[in-house]
Amino acid sequence: MKTMDLVRDVLDKQVVDRDETxxxxxxxxxxxxxxxxxxxxxxxxxxxxxxxxRIHPRLEAxxxxxxxxxxxSSIRKTARYRVPWSAVKDVNPFCVQLDVAALDTPAFxxxxxxxxxVVAHVPGVDS
Amino acid sequence: MNMKKATQLxxxxxxxxxxxxxAGNLATSAQAGASFRFQLVWSLLLGxxxxxxxxxxxxxxxxxxxxxxxxxxREHFGFTAWLVPFLVLTLVHFLVLASEIGGxxxxxxxxxxxxxxxxxxxxxxxTWLFLWRSTFGTIENSTSLLGLLTLAxxxxxxxxxPPTGELLAGMLPSxxxxxxxxxxxxxxSILGSVIAPYLFYFYSSGAVEDEWDPSYVNVNxxxxxxxxxxxxxxxxxxxxxxxxxxxxxxxxxxDYHQAAMMLTDAFPFxxxxxxxxxxxxxxxxxxxxxxxxxxxTTAQTFGWNWGxxxxxxxxxxxxxxxxxxxxVSSLLxxxxxxxxxxxxxxxxxxxxxxxxVAIPFLLIMNDRKLLKEHANGWISxxxxxxLLVLALVLAVVSIPLVIMGGS
Amino acid sequence: xxxxxxxxxLLLGREVHDSAxxxxxxxxxxxxxxxxxxxxxxxxxxxxxxxxxRLGITTLRLVGFKHREPLRVPWxxxxxxxxxxxCLRCRADELPK
Numbered sequence: 001m002k003t004m005d006l007v008r009d010v011l012d013k014q015v016v017d018r019d020e021t022x023x024x025x026x027x028x029x030x031x032x033x034x035x036x037x038x039x040x041x042x043x044x045x046x047x048x049x050x051x052x053x054r055i056h057p058r059l060e061a062x063x064x065x066x067x068x069x070x071x072x073s074s075i076r077k078t079a080r081y082r083v084p085w086s087a088v089k090d091v092n093p094f095c096v097q098l099d100v101a102a103l104d105t106p107a108f109x110x111x112x113x114x115x116x117x118v119v120a121h122v123p124g125v126d127s
Numbered sequence: 128m129n130m131k132k133a134t135q136l137x138x139x140x141x142x143x144x145x146x147x148x149x150a151g152n153l154a155t156s157a158q159a160g161a162s163f164r165f166q167l168v169w170s171l172l173l174g175x176x177x178x179x180x181x182x183x184x185x186x187x188x189x190x191x192x193x194x195x196x197x198x199x200x201r202e203h204f205g206f207t208a209w210l211v212p213f214l215v216l217t218l219v220h221f222l223v224l225a226s227e228i229g230g231x232x233x234x235x236x237x238x239x240x241x242x243x244x245x246x247x248x249x250x251x252x253x254t255w256l257f258l259w260r261s262t263f264g265t266i267e268n269s270t271s272l273l274g275l276l277t278l279a280x281x282x283x284x285x286x287x288x289p290p291t292g293e294l295l296a297g298m299l300p301s302x303x304x305x306x307x308x309x310x311x312x313x314x315x316s317i318l319g320s321v322i323a324p325y326l327f328y329f330y331s332s333g334a335v336e337d338e339w340d341p342s343y344v345n346v347n348x349x350x351x352x353x354x355x356x357x358x359x360x361x362x363x364x365x366x367x368x369x370x371x372x373x374x375x376x377x378x379x380x381x382d383y384h385q386a387a388m389m390l391t392d393a394f395p396f397x398x399x400x401x402x403x404x405x406x407x408x409x410x411x412x413x414x415x416x417x418x419x420x421x422x423x424t425t426a427q428t429f430g431w432n433w434g435x436x437x438x439x440x441x442x443x444x445x446x447x448x449x450x451x452x453x454x455v456s457s458l459l460x461x462x463x464x465x466x467x468x469x470x471x472x473x474x475x476x477x478x479x480x481x482x483x484v485a486i487p488f489l490l491i492m493n494d495r496k497l498l499k500e501h502a503n504g505w506i507s508x509x510x511x512x513x514l515l516v517l518a519l520v521l522a523v524v525s526i527p528l529v530i531m532g533g534s
Numbered sequence: 535x536x537x538x539x540x541x542x543x544l545l546l547g548r549e550v551h552d553s554a555x556x557x558x559x560x561x562x563x564x565x566x567x568x569x570x571x572x573x574x575x576x577x578x579x580x581x582x583x584x585x586x587x588r589l590g591i592t593t594l595r596l597v598g599f600k601h602r603e604p605l606r607v608p609w610x611x612x613x614x615x616x617x618x619x620x621c622l623r624c625r626a627d628e629l630p631k
Contacts, residue, residue, distance in 0.1 A: 006564040006575070008588045011543060012202050014430050025430035027206065029542035031575070031614075038574040038609040041566070042539060046430075054207050054543055086571055093497075094193070102432075111432070114443035122259070122439070203589065205546070494590035 014095040023102035047080035081106040142271040143354020149413030150230035151320030152362045154470040157386040160369025165297030170314040174321030175359035180510040185327040186347035189334035191501045196331040198427040212483035222473040225456035229466025230410030237403040251457035263435040270412035280364035283393035287371040312532030319478030325420040332423035422448040479525035481518035552622040563588045580605040
């Protein structure tokens with residue numbers, strides 16, 4: 001895709017990793033404003049605080065405070081996961097594909113934690 | 128049509144029949160028949176016509192774009208626009224799930240005599256276990272085949288030889304002779320129970336799980352028309368039975384106990400147990416679909432990995448959503464909320480939130496860049512536009528009707 | 535030099551004023567192009583027509599909406615030095631048609 005509509009084709013799109021594991025959505029896009037040159041996409045933002053900011057900036061600040069207060073930081077080190085645009089492998093009508101492995105990224109912090117601390121302890125799930 | 132498609136068609140129809148009839152349909156049909164005989168059949172027919180078109184659209188959308196509705200809606204309208212409908216629908220789904228769990232608990236209460244609240248947690252665990260252990264295919268097959276038990280209502284209706292003239296007259300809307308508030312409350316609740324929002328999110332996600340592609344457009348049409356039509360026949364059966372059995376005795380269904388007598392005339396010995404079994408199965412099937420619809424919607428909204436065919440270790444967050452949903456909604460029953468009242472009010476709320484379903488639907492089905500030649504034609508659009516107008520009316524009138532006619 | 539960064543998602547829906555202070559419309563759609571490994575912005579599309587274009591809706595024309603082209607603002611005509619108050623570097627009627 002050469003020309004695209006950033007809102008329609010990129011923002012809010014499903015993000016998948018190199019094995020096509022669904023790993024989140026394009027919750028935000030970061031633009032770099034360059035003098036004399038068109039703005040370029042610097043990075044993709046993913047995470048709840050990015051979404052919170054879209055609802056209201058105060059909600060973002062409040063969520064951040066909550067996070068610090070109740071130290072879930074052992075599970076999730078960063079509240080947002082920022083991927084440089086250079087890691088984007090493909091943008092197609094179906095998804096945005098990144099050249100990463102989902103399981104090794106902060107996008108899967110909760111997924112990994114739930115798997116190891118909750119799912120693994122359910123009887124009948126063989127480890 | 129090849130063998131796989133034929134199987135899918137048959138299976139889809141059975142699933143649609145099995146998944147259609149639930150606590151909401153049973154409660155509203157029993158009330159309608161007992162209080163107004165055949166006079167509210169038109170509401171069921173109207174709801175059925177609309178749900179056929181909507182289910183067809185959601186399946187067609189999934190087959191053509193390979194995306195389920197919540198997924199596509201977030202991408203299409205953006206997070207901020209989808210947020211409010213998402214939260215409202217999640218809340219409603221939570222009430223529907225509680226209604227289904229309440230239905231199963233009540234059926235068990237009928238057979239065992241133990242109060243429904245006692246059954247809340249065992250039923251929650253059973254429902255959860257079913258979802259945790261099985262794949263999408265097993266869920267489809269088992270609940271739908273067992274769901275055919277609800278055909279008992281149709282058999283009973285036929286055995287009672289209902290007065291054809293009165294039944295046909297009920298197919299056209301007419302003004303009530305008594306209790307207008309109750310009449311319109313039930314009419315709205317029937318619409319809410321037939322056009323249940325979870326159906327579309329579940330059905331389109333299911334189509335993606337079954338890996339439909341554009342060649343399934345016709346299979347989908349068959350499933351929507353035959354499946355939903357047949358499912359509504361069961362609800363019609365329940366109205367007829369209630370009208371013939373309960374109405375002449377002056378029994379108004381204010382409690383599931385009264386509804387439980389519905390099948391005893393047609394099946395003297397087995398009627399009571401049959402009713403309990405049909406109720407439990409119908410509610411279990413629907414409860415599983417609602418819980419999955421919640422998990423699909425949440426996972427797709429945030430872009431998490433999802434799929435009932437995956438091992439819970441691969442989509443832990445998806446599994447946690449239905450786990451939490453089942454657990455929390457069973458608490459409502461555990462705390463002793465009356466399942467029938469909960470169901471009736473929930474169905475009216477279902478009707479009230481229809482604009483959140485109808486508006487994105489109408490817009491997204493007209494996106495020619497996405498759907499190309501499969502975008503809505505003028506027939507589907509007329510029906511969708513009519514639904515939109517109806518939904519807006521329902522959004523305004525349902526809640527006042529709950530207060531005036533719901534008690 | 536420090537990079538000037540702007541959150542794209544927060545630009546959406548923002549009202550744009552022209553150099554004379556007149557309201558021009560809201561940013562509802564943005565086109566971009568791949569340029570080597572980069573993705574750069576070409577145009578900002580303003581007004582309700584931009585939204586309809588983004589949603590791919592043509593049917594609304596049937597019910598009386600006139601098909602209008604969205605207002606197109608080339609990237610170099612939009613000043614984003616205050617992302618909360620984007621404004622044109624020219625007057626609205628000076629935009630290339």
